[in-house]
Amino acid sequence: MQNFIAYIPTQLHFGKGVIKGLPGASLPFGKKVLLMYGKGSALKNGSYDDTLQQLKIAEMEVFHFDGIKSNPVVEDVDAAAELGIAKQVDMIVAVGGGSVIDSAKITAICIHDQVKAWDVVKRKVIPTGAIPLITVLTLAATGTEMNSVAVLQNHKTDEKLGYGHISMYPKHSFLDPGYTLSVPANYTAFGVVDLVAHCLEAWFGAGDASLSDRFVIAIIKEAMEYGPLLMNDLNNYDLRARIMWAATNALNGLTSYGRVSGDWAVHGLGHVLSYLYDTPHGASLSIVYPAWLRIMKDRIPARISQLGEQLFNENDPEKTIVMLEAFFSELGSPVRLSEIGKTDNEVEEIVKIMNHNRVSGMNMRLSEDDRRQIVLQMV
Numbered sequence: 001m002q003n004f005i006a007y008i009p010t011q012l013h014f015g016k017g018v019i020k021g022l023p024g025a026s027l028p029f030g031k032k033v034l035l036m037y038g039k040g041s042a043l044k045n046g047s048y049d050d051t052l053q054q055l056k057i058a059e060m061e062v063f064h065f066d067g068i069k070s071n072p073v074v075e076d077v078d079a080a081a082e083l084g085i086a087k088q089v090d091m092i093v094a095v096g097g098g099s100v101i102d103s104a105k106i107t108a109i110c111i112h113d114q115v116k117a118w119d120v121v122k123r124k125v126i127p128t129g130a131i132p133l134i135t136v137l138t139l140a141a142t143g144t145e146m147n148s149v150a151v152l153q154n155h156k157t158d159e160k161l162g163y164g165h166i167s168m169y170p171k172h173s174f175l176d177p178g179y180t181l182s183v184p185a186n187y188t189a190f191g192v193v194d195l196v197a198h199c200l201e202a203w204f205g206a207g208d209a210s211l212s213d214r215f216v217i218a219i220i221k222e223a224m225e226y227g228p229l230l231m232n233d234l235n236n237y238d239l240r241a242r243i244m245w246a247a248t249n250a251l252n253g254l255t256s257y258g259r260v261s262g263d264w265a266v267h268g269l270g271h272v273l274s275y276l277y278d279t280p281h282g283a284s285l286s287i288v289y290p291a292w293l294r295i296m297k298d299r300i301p302a303r304i305s306q307l308g309e310q311l312f313n314e315n316d317p318e319k320t321i322v323m324l325e326a327f328f329s330e331l332g333s334p335v336r337l338s339e340i341g342k343t344d345n346e347v348e349e350i351v352k353i354m355n356h357n358r359v360s361g362m363n364m365r366l367s368e369d370d371r372r373q374i375v376l377q378m379v
């Protein structure tokens, strides 16, 4: 086991009606709020109204920044930071899924240090801090509500990059599974894929950490049991709650402590599909994971076999891959490029941007030829 520091300074408020804790959570930080949200779902699922009502109870002055797009872009973050700086806000409240919350995380640094978002992501500036961030999560998937990571894309530089900084942990995150009842079937499935993929990135990382391995398996089993039930019963609060909590734990550190690193190649490869075609994050992962596993089958057969034994009672690596792929498919998430309307005509374009982003695993390094072989497996 490697040395590690366990530090999660986010207070997580989980369950029905927890938003009532927002006044108490926000008042210590000041009186002026930058309220960030996406393209409208928050207005329909009750999260926006409830948040605004609680901010009124706290007598906050609220400035709105809406329209954050899925697979968020750097320009929106700079614009949000400009507004926050001009209005001298004390904190950000972000209502939405990973895209809104990730944007808010970088905005919080940009306001605090008065810097540009891409300079932060590219590590040209080192943050001295961030203004406090409170999140109201409406989509179970990324785990951003309890970690210090954000992912942003820049169409001027052809990049979609992850960035982590300790100042970006939300101070509080409000997780009411009721807000996720309105998530449509496709994004519900993508969320389950994403949480499973986070576990797999940990599993295929470097180092020997048996307890973290057991957390990985437990979380994936939770997703395999309750994910399909949820897909058949989207209005079921209890199933929404189970998946929401599983997603949070899939990327809050629990599955990584004691390892040298996760792998994360599949995420990097998937980000290229999202960057090029606006493919939803989870959908990109269900396409890339089976392809990556097929390239890795002869390099790490024992690790794939161990996974198969734990999840499917099956120790053959290829059969394990087929069963994982079938799980993604049955949820309703694509496993081939053709399912997102792409053909082998796009292979060169995808490989080019993967090479430009120098996508590789932290454990299993990828060459240019590996990337091409993986993309060919996706066709």
Ligand code: NZQ
Residues within 6 Å of the ligand: 037, 038, 039, 040, 041, 042, 045, 068, 069, 070, 071, 072, 096, 097, 098, 099, 100, 102, 138, 139, 140, 141, 142, 143, 144, 147, 149, 150, 151, 152, 179, 180, 181, 182, 183, 184, 187, 194, 251, 267, 281, 282
């Ligand atoms: O824009 P609105 O109208 O809010 O609609 C969103 C969006 O269209 C909608 N939605 C959200 N909550 C809803 C809802 N629709 C109905 N009912 C609700 N309750 O869902 C769509 C997708 O939202 P988005 O926030 O983009 O999805 P997700 O949470 O999957 O976030 C994806 C982003 O997070 C990054 C991804 O790369 C991607 O950019 N990730 C962030 C991570 C992190 N910070 O730790 C880790 C992940 O691996 C991931 O890379």
Ligand code: ZN
Residues within 6 Å of the ligand: 142, 194, 197, 198, 267, 281
């Ligand atoms: Zn992910």
